[in-house]
């Protein structure tokens with residue numbers, strides 16, 4: 001058993017989860033945490049003009065303020081998504097707002113988009129030197145009325161558009177009142193058009209909630225095709241509590257192992273409903289390289305992880321990449337593109 005699993009994680013899990021997050025970020029932004037490198041040609045891809053050294057990225061919400069951007073490659077990540085960033089800096093919800101369910105390898109959070117605001121994060125991004133592609137995830141400021149949402153996203157994008165390889169319209173967090181109503185066709189179109197007015201060339205994604213009915217998902221897919229979106233991210237956390245052995249009775253979005261089945265169903269549906277050139281990023285419940293392999297087989301070009309990394313520790317990403325590579329070799333695949341979608345053809 002590694003030092004992380006035998007000593008560090010048990011100690012960390014005795015402390016408040018957000019305090020541990022802050023301590024970890026303090027070390028990460030100084031570059032103090034590293035993992036052994038795992039590189040393999042088979043895992044590299046170029047998508048929408050961007051080169052990804054491997055398909056496993058850090059999901060939004062961990063490095064909300066882009067503080068450790070220079071170092072994420074040291075942990076093995078093939079890309080990083082910063083944010084969610086809102087136009088106005090905001091403190092988020094009152095603490096405690098992050099809860100562990102260790103028996104189920106899950107988390108519940110109701111952070112509420114705590115972040116430094118678009119201006120400050122733009123300044124930080126301008127001097128960052130990430131060695132892997134960077135996604136920038138945008139959300140609506142809490143003080144902005146829903147009717148003014150598109151302007152809020154637009155203003156953030158105006159400040160940030162030079163600093164990301166791709167951008168994400170996050171309309172799927174359960175922790176900003178009313179936000180998820182922006183997944184409806186009209187409001188979503190308005191936000192995408194407002195962003196495109198500033199810079200139509202930037203790769204743009206929409207991140208979705210796993211709690212959408214498939215009929216509502218069809219609307220998002222229609223908008224994605226109509227606006228020639230670069231891709232879709234499936235999924236954010238769920239307000240459901242399926243798959244946990246005990247419910248701690250806390251409001252918020254659940255992530256981690258119990259989310260895997262639902263987010264994989266979503267991904268499958270997207271793969272079967274979208275044009276082939278729609279880039280799909282699979283996120284939700286990844287705990288191992290086998291889970292990454294399965295998401296790619298279901299249709300993901302790229303994957304992201306948050307909760308599994310907390311439970312798996314700093315060496316998890318290279319281990320997952322190694323396992324993914326092993327599965328690909330075993331099954332005779334030379335590239336991610338060859339693997340993609342094979343779950344639907346057999």
Ligand SMILES: Cc1cc2nc3c(=O)[nH]c(=O)nc-3n(C[C@H](O)[C@H](O)[C@H](O)COP(=O)(O)O)c2cc1C
Nearest residue numbers: 059060061084109235236255256284285305306307
């Ligand atoms: C504490 C926490 C904070 C998060 N904050 C954000 C966020 O700000 N924006 C966002 O799009 N997703 C956020 N997420 C969702 C993750 O990016 C991801 O979609 C979700 O956790 C499912 O992946 P996982 O099971 O690997 O954690 C957050 C998740 C957690 C656990």
